[in-house]
Amino acid sequence: MLKIRDLRVAVEDKEILKGINLEVNAGEVHAIMGPNGSGKSTLAQVLAGRETYQVTSGEVLYEGKDLLKMPPEERAREGIFLAFQYPIEIPGISNSYFLKAALNAIRKHKGLEELDAMEFLTLAKQKLKIVEMDPSFLNRPVNEGFSGGEKKRNEIFQMAILEPKLAILDETDSGLDIDALKIVANGINKLRSKDNAIILVTHYQRLLNYVIPDYVHVLFDGRIIKSGGKELALELEEKGYDWIKEEVETVRS
């Protein structure tokens, strides 16, 4: 589904990603872990098409197509979803109006019929249950006045509505209390299927207790320095990142 080859990315001449290689297939859940400033969020944003980053070399193939050539809305319509680390507020526009417009843009792209307000409402009410939110939530302006936890749940709710093929969740677990974390994890698990893939970007092992990844990658200083199975996350939790850094430095020297 997604093939990243030697991806290098810079912001204002500062190189942040220094050659990322990653392959994600349908049905897989990949966790990308790493300390602050290692480039995790940059990778998520670049995949979603944020223009503030300059891709200096490498390629990204998504379902065989050159992803880096597609504008962000095209990527979204082709099934890529980014759950934002800091979801953006859009005052004056209700959640349901916004999501209906988004869903219909995607459906139109797929050649499907657009949903009318009633059809959308039925769908939305169904999906709200996944994140255990009240229908009144639909009438509130997008993310405005939401608590941190509500914003994160809203991202998962949007994902449930838009049914992406590849979901990239950027620190969706940060700032959540344990109950909210369970709800969010539960939401993610419900959307897991053999046709979809999920990339979880996270600092902590905590979320991975509830969403069990197939692969864990450690990103450090712009490179993936270690990959493994779900045990790797536990090891990291126990020992921190330093031992890997040391390991890598030994190998390098």
Added chain:
Amino acid sequence: MSNETSTLETLTSQEYKYGFVTEIEEETVPKGLNEDIIRLISSKKKEPDFLLEWRLKAYRHWLTMKEPKWANVHYPPIDYQDIIYYAAPKRKPKWNSLEEVDPELLRTFERLGIPLEEQKRLSGVAVDAVFDSVSVATTYKEKLAELGIIFCSFSEAVQNYPDLVQRYLGSVVPYTDNFFAALNSAVFSDGSFCYIPKGVRCPMELSTYFRINASETGQFERTLIIAEEGAYVSYLEGCTAPMRDENQLHAAVVELIAHKNAEIKYSTVQNWYPGDKDGKGGIYNFVTKRGLCLGDNSKISWTQVETGSAITWKYPSVILKGDNSVGEFYSVALTNNYQQADTGTKMIHIGKNTRSTVISKGISAGHGNNTYRGLIKITKSASGARNYSQCDSLLIGDKCGAHTFPYIEVRNNSARLEHEATTSKIGEDQLFYCNQRGLSTEDAVNLIVNGYCKEVFHHLPMEFAVEAQKLLAVSLEGSVG
């Protein structure tokens, strides 16, 4: 991506779709302004003496006045001797029968989406169509007459209801009021007149559609609306003009009078030609609009969506004279490219327990400059007066400007006033968030702008609200790179 670009190109090329010129023979008076021109206009319209006298007094007063310079707008000096003050289609329009109207004119309004033949009429809207200096047709007149409602062109009102005209003309906006009101009083050519008798609720929206066609002419129309005790009327006004490289002057006056328990709702969708991308051409829209809540418990509300004109100078106001009377002002003003707008309102509280609400939403894009200027005045007699004002500015891009000048004068300490103001910018973050959910940048801007304007659109009659949304979308095209 190529698909996206081509849609964008199609959209931007249709920017101002009302820019065509109607090929029709027009009768004009010579360029320039003097007493003879005023006499000529007045005699063409076969006006009674009182009106000619009033025009001449206004003209003489105008000569003593200076063009106002306090507004936050910039334009080269206007040569008032280089303007044609009267232009009318040659085949004289007849008041009561559409068959006698030049078919070319009917086609013009058809192209503008204003069908004048009643069988094809806008559902539930009666229209008075003003073409350059004259009203060419008014629909639904007979039906309204059954209820005693008078809805006709101003010229016709002068002929048929001179007493009403004489009694109310200039009673809210005297010719001494300001430079452009004085000019209008001297040379006004036509406009709409509307009278709702006591206790009558006008069953349909009344509307005037203004069209400038002739070149080098100014349009000076006058609208007078009177709602007698307990009457209600909702009135709409729309305007367009051809695309021309020169600037054209539009200086109108609107006067509203609401007697006891009466309500007047006045909505405007102003889409005069705004000039091209480089700021060449466009209409100078210098307008005086004022309502008088004369009786107790009366209510006047102004709703305006201003997207057109090179320069807008306009402050629809309410004088709250009757006790418990209510004034409202809801405004969306958009400036794109090199457009300038200095607009707002005045709420003058005189009666007891009078209330006013001001909601102003300014949107600036391109090199546009948007100014809100508003006065809330609470006089000594206005015990218990209340005002709530909210002025929001939205910036799109970094070459535009937004300014807010609220003036507050309070002479009665029982008054309660609240003023809120915000400035926000459509951020890269918001656009990226929308893009990431599958929306194009153009759609994202429209979505955000419509969300921002919702409070105002909400006050427009249904079909106008839809129009206004579309109009904003068209006016914003090309505003984001």
